[in-house]
Amino acid sequence: MTELPGVLTTSEEHRAIPELGGGLPLLGHLLQFQRDPVAMLSRGWRELGDLYRFRLGPRQFVLFSGPEAHDAFFSAPEDQLNAKAVYQFTVPIFGRGVAYDVAPSIMDEQLGFLYPALRDAAMQRFARIMFDETSQLADSLGEEGELDLPTAMNELTVKIASRSLIGQEVRDQVDAGFADAYHDLQKGINTLGFFMPRLPTPAHRSRDRARVQVAELFSRIMTARRRADDCPDDFMQSLMDASYSDGRALSDDEITGILLTVLFAGQHTSAVLATWTGLELLRASPYLARVRDETRAVYGEAGSMSLEGLKQQVTMEHAVRECERLHPPLILLIRKVLNPMRYGDYVVPSGSLAMVSPAVSHRLPHLFADPDRFDPDRFAPPAREDKQHHYSLIGFGGGKHRCMGKHFAEMQVKAIWTVLLDRFDFSLETDFPTPNYGSWVTGPVTPCRLRYRRRSQGRVFG
Ligand code: HEM
Secondary structure, three states, rough: OOOOOOOOHHHHHEOOOOEEEOOEOEEHHHHHHOOOHHHHHHHHHHHOOOEEEEEEEEEEEEEEOOOHHHHHHHHHHOOOOOOOOHHHHHHHHOOOOOOHHHHHHHHHHHOOOOOHOHHHHHHHHHHHHHHHHHHHHHOOOOOOEEHHHHHHHHHHHHHHHHHHHHHHHHHHHHHHHHHHHHHHHOOOOHHHHHHHHOOOOOHHHHHHHHHHHHHHHHHHHHHHHHHHHOOOOHHHHHHOEEEEOOOOEEOHHHHHHHHHHHHHHHHHHHHHHHHHHHHHHHHOOHHHHHHHHHHHHOOOOOOOOHHHHHHHHHHHHHHHHHHHHHOOOOEEEEEOOOEEEEEOOEEEEEOOOEOOOOHOOOOOOOOOOOOOOHHHHHHHOOOOOHHOOOOOOOOOOOOHHHOOOOHHHHHHHHHHHHHHHHHEEEOOOOOOEEOOOOOOOOOOOOOOEEEEEOOOOOOOOO
Protein backbone atom coordinates (compact mmCIF):
# COMPACT_ATOMS: atom_id res chain seq x y z
CA MET A 1 0.00 0.00 0.00
CA THR A 2 1.38 3.44 -0.84
CA GLU A 3 0.44 6.91 0.23
CA LEU A 4 -1.15 8.88 -2.61
CA PRO A 5 -0.41 12.50 -1.94
CA GLY A 6 -2.75 15.07 -3.38
CA VAL A 7 -5.94 16.96 -2.94
CA LEU A 8 -8.87 15.03 -1.53
CA THR A 9 -12.03 15.07 -3.57
CA THR A 10 -15.23 13.31 -2.49
CA SER A 11 -15.39 10.81 0.34
CA GLU A 12 -17.21 8.21 -1.85
CA GLU A 13 -13.92 7.35 -3.58
CA HIS A 14 -12.50 5.95 -0.39
CA ARG A 15 -12.95 2.74 1.54
CA ALA A 16 -13.86 2.93 5.22
CA ILE A 17 -10.90 2.24 7.50
CA PRO A 18 -11.54 -1.17 9.15
CA GLU A 19 -12.59 -0.95 12.79
CA LEU A 20 -11.30 -3.18 15.56
CA GLY A 21 -14.04 -5.39 16.98
CA GLY A 22 -14.84 -5.83 20.65
CA GLY A 23 -15.47 -2.18 21.58
CA LEU A 24 -18.10 -1.26 24.19
CA PRO A 25 -20.73 1.47 23.86
CA LEU A 26 -19.31 4.82 25.07
CA LEU A 27 -16.03 3.32 26.35
CA GLY A 28 -14.95 1.79 23.06
CA HIS A 29 -11.73 -0.20 23.62
CA LEU A 30 -10.67 1.74 26.71
CA LEU A 31 -10.73 -1.15 29.20
CA GLN A 32 -8.76 -3.53 26.95
CA PHE A 33 -6.31 -0.75 26.19
CA GLN A 34 -5.75 0.03 29.87
CA ARG A 35 -5.20 -3.66 30.65
CA ASP A 36 -2.63 -4.33 27.93
CA PRO A 37 -2.36 -1.84 25.04
CA VAL A 38 0.26 -3.87 23.18
CA ALA A 39 -1.78 -7.10 23.24
CA MET A 40 -4.85 -5.21 22.04
CA LEU A 41 -3.07 -3.33 19.26
CA SER A 42 -1.22 -6.47 18.11
CA ARG A 43 -4.53 -8.33 17.88
CA GLY A 44 -5.77 -5.48 15.67
CA TRP A 45 -2.82 -5.88 13.32
CA ARG A 46 -3.33 -9.66 13.09
CA GLU A 47 -7.04 -9.22 12.32
CA LEU A 48 -7.03 -6.06 10.19
CA GLY A 49 -3.51 -5.31 8.91
CA ASP A 50 -1.48 -2.14 8.53
CA LEU A 51 -4.22 0.44 9.08
CA TYR A 52 -7.24 0.21 11.36
CA ARG A 53 -9.22 2.33 13.80
CA PHE A 54 -10.46 1.94 17.35
CA ARG A 55 -12.02 4.16 20.02
CA LEU A 56 -10.89 5.15 23.50
CA GLY A 57 -13.99 6.79 24.97
CA PRO A 58 -15.08 9.49 22.53
CA ARG A 59 -11.70 9.72 20.71
CA GLN A 60 -11.04 7.84 17.49
CA PHE A 61 -7.50 6.54 16.95
CA VAL A 62 -5.95 5.13 13.77
CA LEU A 63 -2.94 2.80 14.09
CA PHE A 64 -0.31 2.76 11.32
CA SER A 65 1.84 -0.41 11.34
CA GLY A 66 4.68 -1.66 9.15
CA PRO A 67 7.38 0.18 7.16
CA GLU A 68 5.14 1.75 4.49
CA ALA A 69 2.61 3.00 6.99
CA HIS A 70 5.42 4.31 9.23
CA ASP A 71 6.87 6.16 6.26
CA ALA A 72 3.50 7.83 5.58
CA PHE A 73 3.12 8.71 9.26
CA PHE A 74 6.62 10.14 9.70
CA SER A 75 6.68 12.08 6.43
CA ALA A 76 3.25 13.71 6.76
CA PRO A 77 3.53 17.50 7.08
CA GLU A 78 2.84 19.17 10.42
CA ASP A 79 -0.41 20.74 9.19
CA GLN A 80 -1.71 17.23 8.54
CA LEU A 81 -0.31 15.08 11.39
CA ASN A 82 0.47 17.44 14.23
CA ALA A 83 2.65 16.69 17.27
CA LYS A 84 2.20 20.02 19.02
CA ALA A 85 -1.53 19.45 19.62
CA VAL A 86 -0.81 16.13 21.34
CA TYR A 87 2.08 17.27 23.54
CA GLN A 88 0.27 20.24 25.15
CA PHE A 89 0.54 18.51 28.54
CA THR A 90 4.27 19.29 28.49
CA VAL A 91 3.76 23.07 28.34
CA PRO A 92 3.43 23.60 32.14
CA ILE A 93 6.66 21.60 32.58
CA PHE A 94 8.85 22.94 29.78
CA GLY A 95 7.32 26.44 30.04
CA ARG A 96 5.88 29.09 27.78
CA GLY A 97 7.69 30.14 24.60
CA VAL A 98 9.51 26.85 23.97
CA ALA A 99 9.04 23.40 22.41
CA TYR A 100 5.36 22.47 21.98
CA ASP A 101 4.17 25.94 23.03
CA VAL A 102 5.62 27.56 19.89
CA ALA A 103 5.26 27.06 16.14
CA PRO A 104 7.08 23.92 14.89
CA SER A 105 9.56 26.09 12.93
CA ILE A 106 10.61 27.87 16.16
CA MET A 107 10.86 24.57 18.05
CA ASP A 108 13.12 23.32 15.24
CA GLU A 109 15.30 26.39 15.61
CA GLN A 110 15.47 25.93 19.39
CA LEU A 111 16.47 22.25 19.18
CA GLY A 112 18.84 23.11 16.31
CA PHE A 113 20.98 25.14 18.76
CA LEU A 114 21.85 21.86 20.49
CA TYR A 115 23.00 19.76 17.54
CA PRO A 116 26.59 21.10 17.65
CA ALA A 117 26.72 20.10 21.32
CA LEU A 118 26.03 16.46 20.34
CA ARG A 119 28.85 16.12 17.79
CA ASP A 120 31.69 13.64 18.21
CA ALA A 121 33.99 16.11 20.01
CA ALA A 122 31.37 16.57 22.73
CA MET A 123 30.57 12.85 22.73
CA GLN A 124 34.22 12.15 23.74
CA ARG A 125 33.60 14.15 26.90
CA PHE A 126 30.18 12.56 27.45
CA ALA A 127 31.74 9.08 27.21
CA ARG A 128 34.12 10.00 30.03
CA ILE A 129 31.22 11.34 32.12
CA MET A 130 29.20 8.16 31.53
CA PHE A 131 32.21 6.05 32.57
CA ASP A 132 32.98 8.22 35.59
CA GLU A 133 29.42 8.37 36.96
CA THR A 134 28.90 4.60 36.50
CA SER A 135 32.25 3.91 38.17
CA GLN A 136 31.18 6.07 41.14
CA LEU A 137 27.98 4.02 41.42
CA ALA A 138 30.02 0.79 41.21
CA ASP A 139 32.41 2.02 43.93
CA SER A 140 29.50 2.83 46.22
CA LEU A 141 27.99 -0.66 46.02
CA GLY A 142 30.54 -2.53 48.16
CA GLU A 143 31.37 -6.21 47.75
CA GLU A 144 27.87 -7.64 47.47
CA GLY A 145 24.25 -6.78 48.05
CA GLU A 146 20.89 -6.12 46.43
CA LEU A 147 19.58 -3.21 44.42
CA ASP A 148 16.37 -2.20 42.70
CA LEU A 149 17.51 -1.92 39.10
CA PRO A 150 15.00 0.71 37.80
CA THR A 151 15.77 2.98 40.78
CA ALA A 152 19.52 2.59 40.33
CA MET A 153 19.30 3.29 36.57
CA ASN A 154 17.06 6.28 37.19
CA GLU A 155 19.43 7.87 39.71
CA LEU A 156 22.47 7.17 37.55
CA THR A 157 20.97 8.62 34.37
CA VAL A 158 19.80 11.76 36.21
CA LYS A 159 23.45 12.32 37.18
CA ILE A 160 24.78 11.59 33.69
CA ALA A 161 22.14 13.69 31.96
CA SER A 162 22.38 16.66 34.32
CA ARG A 163 26.19 16.71 34.08
CA SER A 164 26.52 16.18 30.35
CA LEU A 165 23.33 17.66 28.92
CA ILE A 166 22.88 20.62 31.25
CA GLY A 167 26.02 21.53 33.18
CA GLN A 168 28.32 20.51 36.04
CA GLU A 169 26.68 23.04 38.40
CA VAL A 170 23.32 21.26 38.03
CA ARG A 171 24.97 17.88 38.63
CA ASP A 172 26.41 19.31 41.85
CA GLN A 173 22.88 20.18 42.94
CA VAL A 174 21.34 16.74 42.21
CA ASP A 175 21.42 15.62 45.85
CA ALA A 176 20.78 19.15 47.14
CA GLY A 177 17.28 19.60 45.81
CA PHE A 178 17.43 19.30 42.02
CA ALA A 179 16.47 15.58 42.00
CA ASP A 180 13.42 16.33 44.18
CA ALA A 181 12.28 19.22 41.98
CA TYR A 182 12.81 17.09 38.87
CA HIS A 183 10.80 14.28 40.45
CA ASP A 184 7.89 16.70 41.15
CA LEU A 185 8.02 17.84 37.54
CA GLN A 186 7.89 14.21 36.41
CA LYS A 187 4.84 13.55 38.57
CA GLY A 188 3.14 16.32 36.60
CA ILE A 189 2.95 13.86 33.69
CA ASN A 190 -0.18 11.88 34.52
CA THR A 191 -3.36 10.79 32.79
CA LEU A 192 -5.38 13.72 34.13
CA GLY A 193 -2.64 16.14 33.07
CA PHE A 194 -2.77 14.73 29.56
CA PHE A 195 -6.35 15.93 29.17
CA MET A 196 -6.38 18.90 31.60
CA PRO A 197 -2.81 20.08 32.17
CA ARG A 198 -3.86 23.23 34.07
CA LEU A 199 -6.30 21.59 36.54
CA PRO A 200 -5.12 22.68 40.04
CA THR A 201 -4.60 19.18 41.52
CA PRO A 202 -1.96 18.68 44.27
CA ALA A 203 0.35 17.01 41.72
CA HIS A 204 -0.01 19.93 39.31
CA ARG A 205 0.63 22.48 42.09
CA SER A 206 3.84 20.65 43.09
CA ARG A 207 4.79 20.55 39.40
CA ASP A 208 4.32 24.32 39.08
CA ARG A 209 6.32 25.03 42.27
CA ALA A 210 9.11 22.77 41.01
CA ARG A 211 9.17 24.57 37.65
CA VAL A 212 9.77 27.87 39.47
CA GLN A 213 12.55 26.32 41.61
CA VAL A 214 14.31 24.89 38.57
CA ALA A 215 14.03 28.20 36.70
CA GLU A 216 15.58 30.01 39.69
CA LEU A 217 18.40 27.48 39.97
CA PHE A 218 19.26 27.60 36.26
CA SER A 219 19.04 31.41 36.24
CA ARG A 220 21.45 31.67 39.20
CA ILE A 221 23.91 29.41 37.39
CA MET A 222 23.68 31.45 34.18
CA THR A 223 24.18 34.73 36.07
CA ALA A 224 27.26 33.30 37.81
CA ARG A 225 28.69 32.11 34.50
CA ARG A 226 28.20 35.52 32.91
CA ARG A 227 29.86 37.26 35.88
CA ALA A 228 32.82 34.88 35.92
CA ASP A 229 33.12 34.95 32.15
CA ASP A 230 33.09 31.16 32.43
CA CYS A 231 32.20 29.24 29.24
CA PRO A 232 32.04 25.46 29.87
CA ASP A 233 31.39 23.25 26.88
CA ASP A 234 27.80 22.10 27.55
CA PHE A 235 24.18 22.50 26.43
CA MET A 236 23.47 25.39 28.78
CA GLN A 237 26.41 27.34 27.38
CA SER A 238 25.45 26.51 23.75
CA LEU A 239 22.04 28.05 24.42
CA MET A 240 23.51 31.05 26.26
CA ASP A 241 25.73 31.75 23.24
CA ALA A 242 22.98 31.19 20.64
CA SER A 243 20.61 33.65 19.00
CA TYR A 244 17.52 33.24 16.82
CA SER A 245 17.68 33.92 13.09
CA ASP A 246 16.30 37.43 13.78
CA GLY A 247 19.31 38.12 16.02
CA ARG A 248 17.49 37.90 19.37
CA ALA A 249 19.29 36.09 22.20
CA LEU A 250 17.40 33.49 24.22
CA SER A 251 15.95 34.52 27.60
CA ASP A 252 16.92 32.58 30.73
CA ASP A 253 13.43 31.12 30.87
CA GLU A 254 13.60 29.91 27.27
CA ILE A 255 16.99 28.31 28.00
CA THR A 256 15.52 26.61 31.09
CA GLY A 257 12.59 25.34 29.00
CA ILE A 258 14.78 23.90 26.24
CA LEU A 259 17.04 22.20 28.78
CA LEU A 260 14.01 20.69 30.50
CA THR A 261 12.69 19.50 27.12
CA VAL A 262 15.92 17.63 26.46
CA LEU A 263 16.15 16.28 30.00
CA PHE A 264 12.59 14.97 29.86
CA ALA A 265 13.04 13.49 26.41
CA GLY A 266 16.32 11.81 27.26
CA GLN A 267 16.65 10.83 30.90
CA HIS A 268 13.80 8.50 31.84
CA THR A 269 13.82 6.87 28.40
CA SER A 270 17.54 6.11 28.81
CA ALA A 271 17.01 4.77 32.33
CA VAL A 272 14.34 2.40 31.06
CA LEU A 273 16.36 1.17 28.08
CA ALA A 274 19.34 0.61 30.39
CA THR A 275 17.11 -1.39 32.76
CA TRP A 276 15.74 -3.67 30.03
CA THR A 277 19.21 -4.14 28.52
CA GLY A 278 20.60 -5.32 31.85
CA LEU A 279 17.67 -7.67 32.42
CA GLU A 280 17.91 -9.26 28.97
CA LEU A 281 21.69 -9.69 29.14
CA LEU A 282 21.45 -11.36 32.54
CA ARG A 283 19.19 -14.09 31.21
CA ALA A 284 21.28 -14.68 28.08
CA SER A 285 24.51 -16.01 29.63
CA PRO A 286 26.28 -17.09 26.41
CA TYR A 287 25.68 -13.67 24.87
CA LEU A 288 26.75 -11.97 28.11
CA ALA A 289 30.03 -13.91 27.96
CA ARG A 290 30.60 -12.58 24.42
CA VAL A 291 29.94 -9.03 25.63
CA ARG A 292 32.58 -9.41 28.35
CA ASP A 293 35.06 -10.93 25.87
CA GLU A 294 34.49 -7.96 23.60
CA THR A 295 35.16 -5.51 26.46
CA ARG A 296 38.50 -7.21 27.12
CA ALA A 297 39.37 -7.26 23.43
CA VAL A 298 38.55 -3.59 22.94
CA TYR A 299 40.07 -2.10 26.09
CA GLY A 300 42.75 -4.66 27.04
CA GLU A 301 43.97 -5.03 30.61
CA ALA A 302 43.50 -1.92 32.76
CA GLY A 303 41.98 -0.02 29.89
CA SER A 304 40.06 3.22 30.03
CA MET A 305 36.80 3.92 28.30
CA SER A 306 36.64 6.11 25.22
CA LEU A 307 34.21 7.03 22.49
CA GLU A 308 36.35 5.06 20.03
CA GLY A 309 36.13 2.00 22.26
CA LEU A 310 32.38 2.32 22.68
CA LYS A 311 31.97 2.50 18.91
CA GLN A 312 33.93 -0.75 18.54
CA GLN A 313 31.64 -2.61 20.96
CA VAL A 314 29.27 -3.96 18.32
CA THR A 315 28.30 -7.06 20.31
CA MET A 316 27.06 -4.76 23.08
CA GLU A 317 25.50 -2.41 20.53
CA HIS A 318 23.42 -5.22 19.01
CA ALA A 319 22.16 -6.13 22.50
CA VAL A 320 21.06 -2.52 23.09
CA ARG A 321 19.35 -2.40 19.68
CA GLU A 322 17.60 -5.68 20.42
CA CYS A 323 16.26 -4.15 23.64
CA GLU A 324 15.10 -1.07 21.72
CA ARG A 325 13.21 -3.56 19.52
CA LEU A 326 11.74 -5.78 22.25
CA HIS A 327 11.21 -3.09 24.90
CA PRO A 328 10.89 0.34 23.27
CA PRO A 329 10.60 2.86 26.12
CA LEU A 330 7.98 4.85 24.16
CA ILE A 331 5.38 2.32 23.02
CA LEU A 332 3.11 4.87 21.27
CA LEU A 333 3.85 7.95 19.15
CA ILE A 334 0.75 10.05 18.55
CA ARG A 335 -0.27 12.91 16.23
CA LYS A 336 -3.51 14.83 15.89
CA VAL A 337 -4.97 14.71 12.38
CA LEU A 338 -5.54 18.38 11.45
CA ASN A 339 -6.36 17.75 7.79
CA PRO A 340 -7.64 14.49 6.23
CA MET A 341 -4.80 12.22 5.25
CA ARG A 342 -4.97 9.86 2.32
CA TYR A 343 -3.29 6.46 2.75
CA GLY A 344 -3.83 3.97 -0.06
CA ASP A 345 -7.59 3.63 -0.56
CA TYR A 346 -8.31 5.12 2.84
CA VAL A 347 -8.70 8.60 4.25
CA VAL A 348 -7.79 9.22 7.88
CA PRO A 349 -10.31 11.85 9.00
CA SER A 350 -9.37 15.13 10.63
CA GLY A 351 -10.04 15.25 14.37
CA SER A 352 -8.89 11.66 14.87
CA LEU A 353 -5.56 10.71 16.46
CA ALA A 354 -2.99 8.89 14.34
CA MET A 355 -0.44 6.67 16.03
CA VAL A 356 2.40 4.27 15.44
CA SER A 357 3.42 1.74 18.06
CA PRO A 358 7.09 0.72 18.17
CA ALA A 359 6.10 -2.06 20.60
CA VAL A 360 3.64 -3.57 18.11
CA SER A 361 5.62 -2.96 14.92
CA HIS A 362 8.88 -4.33 16.34
CA ARG A 363 7.30 -7.76 16.69
CA LEU A 364 5.81 -8.06 13.20
CA PRO A 365 6.83 -11.55 12.05
CA HIS A 366 7.47 -10.57 8.43
CA LEU A 367 10.05 -7.99 9.60
CA PHE A 368 11.82 -9.85 12.40
CA ALA A 369 12.36 -13.63 12.47
CA ASP A 370 10.98 -15.29 15.62
CA PRO A 371 10.14 -11.80 16.88
CA ASP A 372 9.62 -12.57 20.58
CA ARG A 373 13.12 -14.05 20.95
CA PHE A 374 16.05 -11.98 22.29
CA ASP A 375 18.55 -12.43 19.47
CA PRO A 376 20.98 -9.52 19.04
CA ASP A 377 22.72 -11.37 16.20
CA ARG A 378 19.73 -10.58 13.96
CA PHE A 379 21.43 -7.19 13.49
CA ALA A 380 24.80 -8.67 12.51
CA PRO A 381 25.68 -9.74 8.95
CA PRO A 382 24.34 -11.59 7.07
CA ALA A 383 20.80 -11.16 8.54
CA ARG A 384 20.93 -7.41 9.30
CA GLU A 385 17.19 -7.44 9.82
CA ASP A 386 17.06 -3.74 10.69
CA LYS A 387 18.44 -2.87 7.25
CA GLN A 388 15.92 -4.89 5.23
CA HIS A 389 13.22 -2.20 5.40
CA HIS A 390 13.39 1.51 6.03
CA TYR A 391 11.58 2.27 9.30
CA SER A 392 11.32 -1.29 10.56
CA LEU A 393 13.00 -0.18 13.80
CA ILE A 394 11.34 2.96 15.17
CA GLY A 395 12.19 3.05 18.88
CA PHE A 396 13.74 6.50 18.34
CA GLY A 397 10.94 7.72 16.06
CA GLY A 398 11.44 8.99 12.51
CA GLY A 399 10.93 11.93 10.19
CA LYS A 400 11.15 15.49 11.42
CA HIS A 401 10.50 14.59 15.06
CA ARG A 402 13.05 11.77 15.15
CA CYS A 403 15.11 11.59 18.30
CA MET A 404 18.10 13.92 18.41
CA GLY A 405 19.66 11.96 21.30
CA LYS A 406 19.70 8.44 19.81
CA HIS A 407 23.49 8.25 19.59
CA PHE A 408 23.90 9.70 23.09
CA ALA A 409 21.35 7.27 24.54
CA GLU A 410 22.91 4.21 22.90
CA MET A 411 26.41 5.20 24.03
CA GLN A 412 25.10 5.74 27.55
CA VAL A 413 23.47 2.31 27.85
CA LYS A 414 26.58 0.66 26.41
CA ALA A 415 28.86 2.53 28.82
CA ILE A 416 26.71 1.71 31.86
CA TRP A 417 26.61 -2.04 31.23
CA THR A 418 30.22 -2.24 30.15
CA VAL A 419 31.29 -0.90 33.55
CA LEU A 420 28.73 -2.75 35.67
CA LEU A 421 29.29 -6.14 34.01
CA ASP A 422 33.04 -5.65 34.33
CA ARG A 423 32.77 -5.03 38.07
CA PHE A 424 29.97 -7.37 39.15
CA ASP A 425 28.12 -10.61 38.62
CA PHE A 426 24.38 -10.05 38.85
CA SER A 427 21.35 -12.28 39.25
CA LEU A 428 17.66 -11.46 39.08
CA GLU A 429 15.86 -12.26 42.33
CA THR A 430 12.43 -12.71 40.72
CA ASP A 431 10.87 -13.93 37.47
CA PHE A 432 11.55 -11.80 34.41
CA PRO A 433 9.34 -8.73 34.96
CA THR A 434 6.41 -7.72 32.78
CA PRO A 435 6.08 -4.19 31.33
CA ASN A 436 4.36 -1.51 33.39
CA TYR A 437 1.98 0.17 30.94
CA GLY A 438 0.74 2.59 33.61
CA SER A 439 3.60 4.98 32.95
CA TRP A 440 4.30 7.28 29.98
CA VAL A 441 7.67 5.52 29.53
CA THR A 442 7.34 1.73 29.66
CA GLY A 443 9.76 0.11 32.07
CA PRO A 444 9.37 -3.14 33.99
CA VAL A 445 6.99 -3.43 36.94
CA THR A 446 8.82 -2.52 40.12
CA PRO A 447 10.46 -3.43 42.36
CA CYS A 448 12.86 -5.38 40.24
CA ARG A 449 15.66 -6.52 42.49
CA LEU A 450 19.07 -7.80 41.47
CA ARG A 451 21.67 -9.50 43.67
CA TYR A 452 25.24 -8.53 42.91
CA ARG A 453 28.70 -9.70 43.89
CA ARG A 454 31.97 -7.99 42.99
CA ARG A 455 34.03 -9.99 40.47
CA SER A 456 37.51 -10.90 41.67
CA GLN A 457 38.98 -11.81 38.28
CA GLY A 458 38.87 -10.80 34.63
CA ARG A 459 38.17 -7.14 35.26
CA VAL A 460 39.28 -4.51 32.76
CA PHE A 461 38.49 -1.25 34.54
CA GLY A 462 40.14 -1.77 37.95
C1 HEM B 1 16.64 5.38 25.13
C2 HEM B 1 16.52 6.68 25.11
C3 HEM B 1 15.59 7.43 24.18
C4 HEM B 1 14.50 6.99 23.49
C5 HEM B 1 13.90 5.60 23.46
C6 HEM B 1 14.00 8.12 22.74
C7 HEM B 1 12.92 8.07 21.88
C8 HEM B 1 12.43 9.16 21.18
C9 HEM B 1 11.32 9.11 20.26
C10 HEM B 1 10.52 7.86 19.93
C11 HEM B 1 11.12 10.35 19.78
C12 HEM B 1 10.05 10.77 18.78
C13 HEM B 1 8.79 11.23 19.50
C14 HEM B 1 7.65 11.46 18.55
O1 HEM B 1 7.77 11.22 17.34
O2 HEM B 1 6.57 11.86 19.03
C15 HEM B 1 12.10 11.20 20.42
C16 HEM B 1 12.20 12.55 20.21
C17 HEM B 1 13.09 13.35 20.86
N1 HEM B 1 14.16 12.95 21.62
FE1 HEM B 1 14.56 11.09 22.22
N2 HEM B 1 14.79 9.21 23.01
C18 HEM B 1 15.78 8.83 23.87
C19 HEM B 1 16.81 9.60 24.35
C20 HEM B 1 16.97 10.94 24.08
C21 HEM B 1 18.07 11.75 24.53
C22 HEM B 1 19.26 11.23 25.34
C23 HEM B 1 17.83 13.02 24.11
C24 HEM B 1 18.69 14.26 24.28
C25 HEM B 1 19.99 14.27 24.19
C26 HEM B 1 16.58 13.00 23.38
C27 HEM B 1 15.98 14.11 22.81
C28 HEM B 1 14.83 14.07 22.05
C29 HEM B 1 14.16 15.26 21.57
C30 HEM B 1 14.56 16.71 21.87
C31 HEM B 1 13.06 14.81 20.81
C32 HEM B 1 12.01 15.66 20.09
C33 HEM B 1 12.44 15.91 18.68
C34 HEM B 1 11.38 16.68 17.91
O3 HEM B 1 10.19 16.59 18.23
O4 HEM B 1 11.77 17.38 16.97
N3 HEM B 1 16.09 11.72 23.37
N4 HEM B 1 12.91 10.44 21.23
